[in-house]
Amino acid sequence: MERMPHFQTNKGNIMHKYLFGLSLAALVAPAVHAEEIKFKPLLDARLRYETVDQTPFADDADSVTMRVRSGAEFSSGPFTFLAEAEATLAIDEDYNSGVNGKAGFPIVADPENIELNRIQLQYKGIPKTVVTVGRQRINLDDQRFVGAVGWRQNEQTFDAVRVEWTGIKNLKADVTYSWSVRTIYGIDGISGTANQQAISGDNVFATLAYTTKLGTLTGFAYLVDQDEQPAAVLQRANQTYGARFAGAYPFSKAVKLGYALSYAHQSDYHNNPVDYSADYYAAELNLDAKGFKLTGGYELLGSDDGVKAFQTPLATLHKFNGWADKFLATPANGLEDIYGGLAYTLPKVGKTGPLTLGVVYHRFNSDVADQHYGNEWDAQATLKLTKRLGFTAKYADYDAKALLTDTKKFIAQFDYAL
Secondary structure, X not given: OOOOOOOOOOOOXXXXXXXXXXXXXXXXXXXOOOOOOEEEEEEEEEEEEEEEEEOOOOOOEEEEEEEEEEEEEEEEOOEEEEEEEEEEEEEEEEOEOOOOOOOOOOEOOOOOEEEEEEEEEEEOOOOOEEEEXXXXXXXXXXXXXXXXXXXXXXXXXXXXXXXEEEEEOOEEEEEEEEEEEEXXXXXXXXXXXXXXXEEEEEEEEEEEEEEOOOOEEEEXXXXXXXXXXXXXXXXXXXXXXXXXXXXXXXXXXXXEEEEEEEEEEEEEOOOOOOOOEEEEEEEEEEEEEOOEEEEEEEEEEOEOOOOOEOOOOOOOHHHOOOOOOOOOXXXXXXXXXXXXXXXXXXXXXXXXXXXXXXXXXXXXXXXXXXXXXXXXXXXXEEEEOXXXXXXXXXEEEEEEOOOOOOEEEEEXXXXXXX
């Protein structure tokens, strides 16, 4: 049964803020005259099978889910309006979605859901400026701090005002104020006074990026201040400041070296009851040569003497620290991830393609207390079947040492996009 969107906050009426924001965007330019209205349909679908074998559960999780997003985009002059619904059906629900109460199974965080995924108004009438107001998808840089969690069936979106400015050559400023985060848990994320469907608050995301021939240097500030239940507030009230440099150098048409380097500092923010300070470091090199891609990297989410560690609660977390998803929250002693991978791409396989095969190894350690958490092997195959249809198979095997439990995951899915 479809439920109306839930709005709740201690900082004012979210619905009033939302409607006011939409009205404000409509007033920043003269009324649209009798111009041609362009229409673009939006449709993508994903059928997924996921199984999880995790110690100490007696039963494996088996999920078959179907996700469909459909909507439309209308544009006229400087205005673009977009509306999109999202629905996820659990065809086989022998798994713990996080909100369905099936605690006897391992977690597969793809709950059944139906919701208004995006509804936004975008205005481009100011030179070199884009203003977007409403429920929207936000992916910043590599999504390590703010992302849409695109791997999960239900997407994470933001009720927000976003301003992007490119008024100086090679320079881009991007500032967002978000008053509500629509999580992956959907309509069943509301239970009693707890609300995992939409977490309200005052969040500010700001980046300033300068592009050079060698890469892009980005400075960022992420202020996360979310209304949350006491048990989770420690992850959702922090301030993070840092910089990232990423680029690529072509040695020839067939050989290219990619590189990325990041540093950030995080501390408690607003009403967080824990006084802490922690650092983040990341470095990655990848070499592309004749279809092969070799990757090596290091990432450290530091700890403040085991009291509290660096957290990224709004990130697209599946992209980082292994596909078994064992480190969606950073352990108190911090997390060191040393990883390496190899992938190979075939442009054509018969009438299909490209086909990409890859494998990645992770070694996980603590930042303090000298703990070896465990190791993980990941493997993936992706195949483009047609222009609009793709197939992905994924496997993850986490071998626990000092933390968490042995976990094996296998996923197979078909993706269709209009």
